[in-house]
Amino acid sequence: xxxxxxxxxxxxxxxxxxxxxxxxxxxxxxxxxxxxxxxxxxxxxxxxxxxxxxxxxxxxxxxxxxxxxxxxxxxxxxxxxxxxxxxxxxxxxxxxxxxxxxxxxxxxxxxxxxxxxxxxxxxxxxxxxxxxxxxxxxxxxxxxxxxxxxxxxxxxxxxxxxxxxxxxxxxxxxxxxxxxxxxxxxxxxxxxxxxxxxxxxxxxxxxxxxxxxxxxxxxxxxxxxxxxxxxxxxxxxxxxxxx
Amino acid sequence: xxxxxxxxxxxxxxxxxxxxxxxxxxxxxxxxxxxxxxxxxxxxxxxxxxxxxxxxxxxxxxxxxxxxxxxxxxxxxxxxxxxxxxxxxxxxxxxxxxxxxxxxxxxxxxxxxxxxxxxxxxxxxxxxxxxxxxxxxxxxxxxxxxxxxxxxxxxxxxxxxxxxxxxxxxxxxxxxxxxxxxxxxxxxxxxxxxxxxxxxxxxxxxxxxxxxxxxxxxxxxxxxxxxxxxxxxxxxxxxxxxxxxxxxxxxxxxxxxxxxxxxxxxxxxxxxxxxxxxxxxxxxxxxxxxxxxxxxxxxxxxxxx
Numbered sequence: 001x002x003x004x005x006x007x008x009x010x011x012x013x014x015x016x017x018x019x020x021x022x023x024x025x026x027x028x029x030x031x032x033x034x035x036x037x038x039x040x041x042x043x044x045x046x047x048x049x050x051x052x053x054x055x056x057x058x059x060x061x062x063x064x065x066x067x068x069x070x071x072x073x074x075x076x077x078x079x080x081x082x083x084x085x086x087x088x089x090x091x092x093x094x095x096x097x098x099x100x101x102x103x104x105x106x107x108x109x110x111x112x113x114x115x116x117x118x119x120x121x122x123x124x125x126x127x128x129x130x131x132x133x134x135x136x137x138x139x140x141x142x143x144x145x146x147x148x149x150x151x152x153x154x155x156x157x158x159x160x161x162x163x164x165x166x167x168x169x170x171x172x173x174x175x176x177x178x179x180x181x182x183x184x185x186x187x188x189x190x191x192x193x194x195x196x197x198x199x200x201x202x203x204x205x206x207x208x209x210x211x212x213x214x215x216x217x218x219x220x221x222x223x224x225x226x227x228x229x230x231x232x233x234x235x236x237x238x239x240x241x242x243x
Numbered sequence: 244x245x246x247x248x249x250x251x252x253x254x255x256x257x258x259x260x261x262x263x264x265x266x267x268x269x270x271x272x273x274x275x276x277x278x279x280x281x282x283x284x285x286x287x288x289x290x291x292x293x294x295x296x297x298x299x300x301x302x303x304x305x306x307x308x309x310x311x312x313x314x315x316x317x318x319x320x321x322x323x324x325x326x327x328x329x330x331x332x333x334x335x336x337x338x339x340x341x342x343x344x345x346x347x348x349x350x351x352x353x354x355x356x357x358x359x360x361x362x363x364x365x366x367x368x369x370x371x372x373x374x375x376x377x378x379x380x381x382x383x384x385x386x387x388x389x390x391x392x393x394x395x396x397x398x399x400x401x402x403x404x405x406x407x408x409x410x411x412x413x414x415x416x417x418x419x420x421x422x423x424x425x426x427x428x429x430x431x432x433x434x435x436x437x438x439x440x441x442x443x444x445x446x447x448x449x450x451x452x453x454x455x456x457x458x459x460x461x462x463x464x465x466x467x468x469x470x471x472x473x474x475x476x477x478x479x480x481x482x483x484x485x486x487x488x489x490x491x492x493x494x495x496x497x498x499x500x501x502x503x504x505x506x507x508x509x510x511x512x513x514x515x516x517x518x519x520x521x522x523x524x525x526x527x528x529x530x531x532x533x534x535x536x537x538x539x540x541x542x543x544x545x546x547x548x
Binding site: 041042043044141142168169170171172173174176179180183184186187197199200203204222223233235238239242243 | 287481
């Protein structure tokens with residue numbers, strides 16, 4: 001991939017406890033600007049807990065966490081302004097039209113009406129969705145929704161976009177279109193942080209981090225991890241770590 | 244083959260929901276004892292087909308038979324001999340593991356003890372938690388309980404709707420191992436999945452998209468039908484590589500596939516050296532080009548075009 005130098009996420013000894021339960025057990029990792037970073041693990045491994053901290057929704061118990069240059073203890077609002085978020089389950093308002101969804105999210109991030117109008121036109125053109133701009137989201141195929149959801153998540157030009165299990169269930173061609181959008185975002189300098197438990201999504205990332213029971217068990221480029229664990233694919237790497 | 248050799252026969256099956264045609268005249272049959280996969284994305288029609296086969300909804304047109312029994316007229320007989328795992332976890336969350344199992348055994352007029360041998364392998368893994376509420380189980384354990392409940396009346400056919408969706412890689416592997424052991428006991432299994440890589444674990448698969456079957460065969464046979472050369476291509480700048488390859492006249496399809504792009508050409512072959520030098524000219528570094536054999540996902544995309 002392209003050269004990445006500057007760290008956009010820096011996590012040192014991150015601990016998050018819920019009572020006696022340690023959900024994140026001293027995580028240390030960093031993500032570079034423009035990198036596509038995969039955050040992997042089984043259900044309950046601690047991915048969501050870490051994601052909530054990185055996106056400014058929850059505070060760590062201890063450790064230092066900097067996201068987009070901001071400290072998550074002090075500057076949570078600034079963290080939130082500089083990130084985008086998309087999940088497969090919920091990202092768009094089904095009853096609103098394509099255009100209304102874009103306007104709504106643009107407004108939430110405090111963009112001016114004029115700017116939103118101008119960028120919406122550009123976006124719809126690029127997505128070839130000018131004809132469906134006034135259709136409600138619920139009437140659209142899953143693959144289209146997904147492309148709109150991603151476009152909305154990066155509409156305010158965040159430094160980082162978090163994708164929570166983004167491509168489950170779509171047909172294989174739409175899925176490729178989606179990854180091309182991710183490559184494009186990365187090419188434009190947006191850092192892409194993907195959480196998933198689907199190991200084949202891991203293969204698309206520049207680097208991945210595998211969580212297991214609150215700890216990081218492996219971190220590196222997919223090629224390097226496959227070599228290290230003597231595995232054909234990331235699924236095998238994961239099975240070797242988890243068993 | 245005589246009719247009775249089939250566990251499932253589907254003939255010109257149609258299902259419409261108002262204006263939406265979810266299933267568009269599908270036909271297929273599944274011999275007894277087969278592990279048959281319905282592989283396709285969300286919205287392909289997998290659940291509609293399974294809900295018709297499990298006698299839960301009526302077809303709009305066509306017909307379907309389970310062991311020779313009609314899904315509309317003979318639903319009672321079919322139900323007593325069929326195990327079904329719907330896509331959503333459908334057990335009683337506020338009953339314990341054992342209470343759920345007992346409940347399903349009772350409504351099918353049997354007992355846990357009577358068919359314990361059949362579920363032993365699977366149930367033994369969750370038995371230590373038998374007093375825990377089903378709602379408090381992990382994803383993998385819920386799945387094992389649901390499968391135990393679907394099997395407790397010793398059915399001859401199991402219908403499993405996306406049992407591995409949302410399940411981690413370890414549980415997914417364990418689940419397929421369980422299915423293969425059940426198949427060895429002679430149970431016919433129909434399973435649906437959006438994961439193309441699971442096709443290889445089935446005896447035969449139907450690739451399905453937009454309510455129609457794209458191809459139906461043994462997974463190896465589907466792969467053999469991919470009759471063009473396929474290349475895996477990689478360079479230091481994947482985004483640029485996608486654009487550069489797509490702009491070449493000789494290139495047909497370019498699909499990201501993990502760390503590589505899978506590429507086909509319009510004429511029958513790409514000259515590897517020529518392609519490599521063209522990419523060099525466009526300033527690509529660390530270029531890798533390998534000829535590879537197709538997998539099910541490549542075939543699925545080829546059939547979609």
